[in-house]
Amino acid sequence: MKNLIVLFIFFLMTSCVSTSPSSNTNNQTSVSPEIQARKRTTEMKNVLGLNAAQEEKVLLINVVNFSLLKKLTESNQTSQIPLTYEKYRMEIKEVLNPEQYSKFLDQFGNL
Numbered sequence: 001m002k003n004l005i006v007l008f009i010f011f012l013m014t015s016c017v018s019t020s021p022s023s024n025t026n027n028q029t030s031v032s033p034e035i036q037a038r039k040r041t042t043e044m045k046n047v048l049g050l051n052a053a054q055e056e057k058v059l060l061i062n063v064v065n066f067s068l069l070k071k072l073t074e075s076n077q078t079s080q081i082p083l084t085y086e087k088y089r090m091e092i093k094e095v096l097n098p099e100q101y102s103k104f105l106d107q108f109g110n111l
Contacts, residue, residue, distance in 0.1 A: 033063060033066035033067040033069075033070050034063055034066075034067075036062075036066045037059060037062035037063040037065070037066045038059065038062075040062050040066075040108075041055060041058050041059040041062050043108075044058055044062075044104070044108065045058075047103060047107050047108075048096065048100045048103050048104060048107075049100070050096075050100070054095050054096065054100075057095045058092065058095055061088065061091045061092060061095070065084070065088045068084055069081065069084060072084065089105075089109075092104060
């Protein structure tokens with residue numbers, strides 16, 4: 001629960017950072033991080049068999065992750081992306097049971 005609160009606060013802090021309109025050169029900007037996160041969470045729910053509590057936590061983690069990745073890309077801080085992926089996997093691991101996490105690595109491990 002503490003991690004979710006920290007993630008939520010981090011999400012709020014990162015959403016307050018503004019970017020210049022000229023940095024919007026990526027074609028993926030047409031899909032919001034929230035939409036991407038919902039889609040990924042639905043895929044994960046179907047593949048991993050998430051329960052309602054897990055789904056809620058995973059959705060929050062996914063929203064924060066997609067938002068952060070978008071900001072890192074827009075601000076040309078791509079060197080931080082591998083560390084972001086590693087933190088993402090660690091946060092997901094805390095929510096899933098060992099069997100689900102193994103499936104996660106098989107199906108979504110290349111994230």
